Amino acid sequence: MSASRYDCIVIGAGHNGLTCAAYLARAGRRVLVLEAAEAPGGAAATHEFAPGFRVSSCAHLLHLMPGWLLGELGLAGHGLRMAAERMPTLALSAAGALQIPPYPDSAARDLGEADARAFREYAAMMGRLARALRPILEAVPPRLGSRAWRDRLTLLGLGARLRLLGRSDMRELLRIAGMCVQDLLDEHFENPLLKGALAFDAVLGTNLGPRSPGTVFTLLYRLAAGGGSAGSLAQPVGGLGALTEALARAASSAGAELRCDAPVARMIVTEDSAAGVILESGERLQAKCVVSSADPRTTFLRLLGPEHLDAGFVRRITHLRGQGMTAKLHLALDRMPRFAALTALAPTGRLVIAPSLQAVERAFNDAKYGRFSAAPLLEVIVPTAVDPGLAPAGRHVLSAVVQYAPHGVAGGWEGQREQFLDTILQTLEAHAPGLRESVCAAELLTPQDIESRFRISGGHWHHAELALDQFFMVRPVAGAAQYRAPVRGLFLCGAGCHPGGGVMGLAGHHAARRILAEAA
Amino acid sequence: MPEPHYRQPLLRTPFHERMRAFSQVDSFIPWSGYSTVDVFSTVEQEYFAIRNGASLYDLTPMVKYRVTGADATRFLDRLVTRSIAKLAVGRVAYALWCDDGGLLIDDGTVFRMAEQEYRLCTGERQLDWLLDSSVGFDVRIEEITADIAALALQGPCSCWILKAIGLEGIETLAPFAHRGFRLPQQLAAAGPSGAATMMVSRTGFTGDLGYELWVDPADAERLWDALMEAGRVRLVRPVGSRALNIARLEAGFLLPNVDFVSSAHTLRNGSARSPLELGLGWCVDFGKGHFTGRRALLEEQGGTPRRRLAGLDVEGTKPAHNALVYADRSGRREIGSVSSAAWSPTCKRNIALAMLDAPHFMTGRQVWTEIYLNRELTWERRMVRALGRTAILRTGAAPRHSPGRLLS
Numbered sequence: 004m005s006a007s008r009y010d011c012i013v014i015g016a017g018h019n020g021l022t023c024a025a026y027l028a029r030a031g032r033r034v035l036v037l038e039a040a041e042a043p044g045g046a047a048a049t050h051e052f053a054p055g056f057r058v059s060s061c062a063h064l065l066h067l068m069p070g071w072l073l074g075e076l077g078l079a080g081h082g083l084r085m086a087a088e089r090m091p092t093l094a095l096s097a098a099g100a101l102q103i104p105p106y107p108d109s110a111a112r113d114l115g116e117a118d119a120r121a122f123r124e125y126a127a128m129m130g131r132l133a134r135a136l137r138p139i140l141e142a143v144p145p146r147l148g149s150r151a152w153r154d155r156l157t158l159l160g161l162g163a164r165l166r167l168l169g170r171s172d173m174r175e176l177l178r179i180a181g182m183c184v185q186d187l188l189d190e191h192f193e194n195p196l197l198k199g200a201l202a203f204d205a206v207l208g209t210n211l212g213p214r215s216p217g218t219v220f221t222l223l224y225r226l227a228a229g230g231g232s233a234g235s236l237a238q239p240v241g242g243l244g245a246l247t248e249a250l251a252r253a254a255s256s257a258g259a260e261l262r263c264d265a266p267v268a269r270m271i272v273t274e275d276s277a278a279g280v281i282l283e284s285g286e287r288l289q290a291k292c293v294v295s296s297a298d299p300r301t302t303f304l305r306l307l308g309p310e311h312l313d314a315g316f317v318r319r320i321t322h323l324r325g326q327g328m329t330a331k332l333h334l335a336l337d338r339m340p341r342f343a344a345l346t347a348l349a350p351t352g353r354l355v356i357a358p359s360l361q362a363v364e365r366a367f368n369d370a371k372y373g374r375f376s377a378a379p380l381l382e383v384i385v386p387t388a389v390d391p392g393l394a395p396a397g398r399h400v401l402s403a404v405v406q407y408a409p410h411g412v413a414g415g416w417e418g419q420r421e422q423f424l425d426t427i428l429q430t431l432e433a434h435a436p437g438l439r440e441s442v443c444a445a446e447l448l449t450p451q452d453i454e455s456r457f458r459i460s461g462g463h464w465h466h467a468e469l470a471l472d473q474f475f476m477v478r479p480v481a482g483a484a485q486y487r488a489p490v491r492g493l494f495l496c497g498a499g500c501h502p503g504g505g506v507m508g509l510a511g512h513h514a515a516r517r518i519l520a521e522a523a
Numbered sequence: 524m525p526e527p528h529y530r531q532p533l534l535r536t537p538f539h540e541r542m543r544a545f546s547q548v549d550s551f552i553p554w555s556g557y558s559t560v561d562v563f564s565t566v567e568q569e570y571f572a573i574r575n576g577a578s579l580y581d582l583t584p585m586v587k588y589r590v591t592g593a594d595a596t597r598f599l600d601r602l603v604t605r606s607i608a609k610l611a612v613g614r615v616a617y618a619l620w621c622d623d624g625g626l627l628i629d630d631g632t633v634f635r636m637a638e639q640e641y642r643l644c645t646g647e648r649q650l651d652w653l654l655d656s657s658v659g660f661d662v663r664i665e666e667i668t669a670d671i672a673a674l675a676l677q678g679p680c681s682c683w684i685l686k687a688i689g690l691e692g693i694e695t696l697a698p699f700a701h702r703g704f705r706l707p708q709q710l711a712a713a714g715p716s717g718a719a720t721m722m723v724s725r726t727g728f729t730g731d732l733g734y735e736l737w738v739d740p741a742d743a744e745r746l747w748d749a750l751m752e753a754g755r756v757r758l759v760r761p762v763g764s765r766a767l768n769i770a771r772l773e774a775g776f777l778l779p780n781v782d783f784v785s786s787a788h789t790l791r792n793g794s795a796r797s798p799l800e801l802g803l804g805w806c807v808d809f810g811k812g813h814f815t816g817r818r819a820l821l822e823e824q825g826g827t828p829r830r831r832l833a834g835l836d837v838e839g840t841k842p843a844h845n846a847l848v849y850a851d852r853s854g855r856r857e858i859g860s861v862s863s864a865a866w867s868p869t870c871k872r873n874i875a876l877a878m879l880d881a882p883h884f885m886t887g888r889q890v891w892t893e894i895y896l897n898r899e900l901t902w903e904r905r906m907v908r909a910l911g912r913t914a915i916l917r918t919g920a921a922p923r924h925s926p927g928r929l930l931s
Contacts (some may be wrong), residue, residue, distance in 0.1 A: 274814060275818070276815075304658070304659060310812075311813050313622075313815040314623070314652065314656040314815045315655070315815070316623055317656075318658075319657065
């Protein structure tokens with residue numbers, strides 16, 4: 004048995020685990036972070052996928068992590084630099100590109116007059132709603148039926164913020180929050196490309212199509228999480244891995260210890276209290292509390308074990324929806340890709356291939372019945388356009404988020420991977436003629452690869468689907484929504500907690516706050 | 524061809540034809556999807572067979588599960604509140620299982636058949652909860668209700684009758700033990716099942732000497748006939764649920780949906796009950812490791828009890844059926860209600876079970892029951908004094924032939 008005893012062991016050195024560790028260490032806790040992989044990063048890492056070509060492994064844009072968090076942890080001082088900020092979004096079609104104007108104020112240029120006016124109103128309204136919802140993301144969820152002043156104050160504060168919206172915006176929020184995004188967009192716009200691109204944002208990373216109820220909520224969530232401004236898209240120098248490296252340095256300089264290549268086999272439970280972990284190597288490490296940034300299913304069913312939990316709670320965990328629907332494509336290119344629609348523009352922005360609402364819904368139809376999309380939707384960036392260091396001189400990297408690719412695709416991914424890669428390349432080729440010839444190497448990560456590589460059960464980027472029924476006070480499930488597990492001494496700090504996934508770091512931050520409040 | 528299910532929604536047990544032949548008042552009631560007997564002749568006759576002779580009660584509708592697998596013991600220990608690891612092969616335990624909130628879902632008996640095999644008997648179907656509870660455990664759970672015919676033989680003469688049909692060594696079967704007994708020639712030889720043994724457990728719902736017999740449905744009628752024939756001189760009689768209900772109340776056994784409602788079925792907040800509230804704290808082993816509801820029960824145990832099921836001795840002879848209970852004779856302070864009540868012919872007392880608010884459930888405390896009497900369609904209301912009795916079910920006490928126990 005190890006002689007050293009820590010205050011907290013954090014499982015997983017992804018951005019949430021590291022954020023949590025940094026805050027705990029800054030508060031004077033003795034923290035040990037255990038990472039299964041050989042380097043920190045989790046799903047916010049950079050890896051070499053072909054000799055000399057590096058790319059953000061999973062998430063490839065930074066737009067959700069709040070500025071105050073970056074500032075508080077002093078990440079700039081720990082080497083975090085941005086290669087590009089306020090990156091524009093360009094919706095591609097055969098007819099040309101449409102710049103989706105930044106929310107909420109800028110004027111729309113490429114739209115017709117009616118749509119441009121509608122967009123200004125829509126963007127202003129969505130911006131107001133998103134800003135009103137923002138405090139929910141910043142809050143540690145209160146407990147229902149609790150008499151603690153902290154819980155009551157939180158609820159009161161959130162209610163007051165919504166009340167400040169005023170009668171007409173509140174009515175609109177009530178009207179649209181449960182709606183499907185297609186109905187909302189059809190109410191406002193004509194332009195199919197605009198509607199397709201906006202719907203894409205609503206369904207990205209989810210198991211939903213534009214006609215699924217609750218997709219206005221996911222869109223509002225994205226806007227609220229991004230600070231109400233879609234113009235905040237950024238790309239760190241060195242990819243997303245640079246962010247977690249800076250976070251790791253921030254945690255280390257605050258006194259946290261980081262051990263990589265140290266996969267956890269299971270937790271030690273003594274007298275109904277989490278008391279440490281046992282590594283796959285057999286090594287036992289003791290601590291006063293264990294904080295898991297792994298997804299809820301992995302944390303509770305594999306690392307802790309159902310025998311330490313009540314059967315009803317385990318049922319809720321097994322019912323948690325978290326089937327990954329999103330794949331990731333990395334291409335090593337021998338030249339800069341030329342997108343036909345971008346004659347005047349180098350691909351320095353975020354390119355969206357989602358030509359219409361119908362196209363998005365049809366792509367979803369395939370996934371609904373267990374197939375990958377025959378015409379997938381893509382979010383494409385060319386990271387080397389702004390950060391040439393990621394590839395050998397003169398060469399380039401293309402990184403694409405691909406929707407929809409069901410984790411449990413009918414027939415299994417083995418044997419269909421090549422076919423899916425070919426489908427995606429065809430889609431890209433249609434928008435960037437000649438691209439296929441320039442491909443030197445390709446890597447496709449299906450949700451199953453994401454599951455095994457990043458140890459996320461189900462391969463879902465958000466660890467658990469982001470939807471109203473898995474949000475806020477019931478995320479991941481009732482009984483664990485305040486970062487605290489039913490077993491004493493065990494806490495959650497991953498994307499499966501409020502406010503959810505994406506490279507945001509708030510789950511890690513809130514968890515640390517909760518742990519420190521408990522001990523105080 | 525069997526009748527389609529919509530023509531005969533209730534199933535018949537293997538004893539049905541025998542019971543129908545014996546029934547004088549044709550009073551059948553449903554139980555877990557089967558037709559069973561409420562009363563054969565008169566409740567009094569049947570009750571006295573239980574207490575003074577021997578009684579046969581058809582237990583077949585009792586839902587039975589076979590639990591097997593490497594984790595069978597761990598699974599059951601996580602499911603129920605008692606320690607199953609401590610249960611030896613060949614033993615039976617009364618057990619409870621709760622939801623996450625420590626509220627009772629149901630009670631039943633756990634038979635340890637082998638090192639990694641158990642039989643779980645319950646009043647209602649539980650497969651959904653059992654399967655939910657099995658996540659992460661290497662167990663196989665099968666419902667075997669229809670594969671086994673079960674008959675309770677209860678009463679002071681029950682052992683004598685089993686000896687008379689040739690069960691050698693039945694007198695050595697300890698309370699809460701079960702064992703396979705070699706079947707006598709006339710039962711075994713002709714048996715189409717070819718079974719040479721019959722499982723017998725010394726268990727029951729009467730608080731008296733008694734056994735439960737578990738056989739192949741094909742052997743059911745032959746067993747029934749043999750017991751009736753052998754018991755003729757000892758006043759054996761088939762009994763229905765109503766007579767059994769008086770006997771179980773005397774013994775202090777709880778009846779689901781009467782003395783508590785499963786937390787799986789309650790709709791109103793606060794209507795479900797915890798084992799501690801039901802006086803079944805002796806069935807909860809906090810020291811054995813985690814089980815579903817443990818954390819909630821620990822918290823409850825650390826606080827002050829709000830209400831508890833109490834035994835009452837009510838004055839007079841009129842059972843306090845469904846009576847509201849008051850702290851004062853004037854009936855101004857309502858403190859609970861009666862869930863089960865009966866005149867006990869053996870104890871010569873008017874007994875009841877009532878859920879009472881703190882602190883009125885204390886032994887010896889005087890409370891008032893509001894009893895309504897229907898006298899030839901004229902209703903009379905009486906406030907009748909009642910005294911709280913000691914714990915209703917004695918801890919781990921083996922049911923044995925001791926009428927004195929009922930009086931304590």
